[in-house]
Amino acid sequence: MELVMERKYQRKVHQQGNSLSVGIPSQVAERLKLKKGETLEVEFNEETQELLYRKVKAVELPKGFDIEFLEVLNGVLEDYDEALINLKDR
Template sequence: MAIRKLTKVGNSLGITFPVEMLKTANLAFGDELEVEFKGEEIILRKNKNVKLPKGVDAEFMEMLSDVIKEHDEAFKGLVDR
């Protein structure tokens, strides 16, 4: 369990997660989450029903994700160039 604080994001409230937590949950920037409310509990799940662009299948996206993870440091180094 981790304690997180709600923060102001424009006219809304948001929550941030440490990178380690996101990696554990296999989440990345742009991923869609399903949100379910059960009383005072909030359940977040990665949306697995995302529609992919025409010509892109789930196998390609998984392969691309693996490449990105494998070369994460190199991609981060390219950001500042």
């Protein structure tokens, strides 16, 4: 059985342009092997008022795959997520 260690940190919220930002403790960045420019996924739980950050794994796309198509498709799925779920449940 693997022992999971959980550490808590307190960080200040800073203004960065029109956004707010929170620094990642260096110990956490090292453990995650985070590098400047990498992408993190942010999940917000309205019920618990908690944010959860996950490192996004880099995916190598097949040769000839159009990244713009994937971005447009992702936008459509986000925009029509509820409608698509309702159609599936009919």
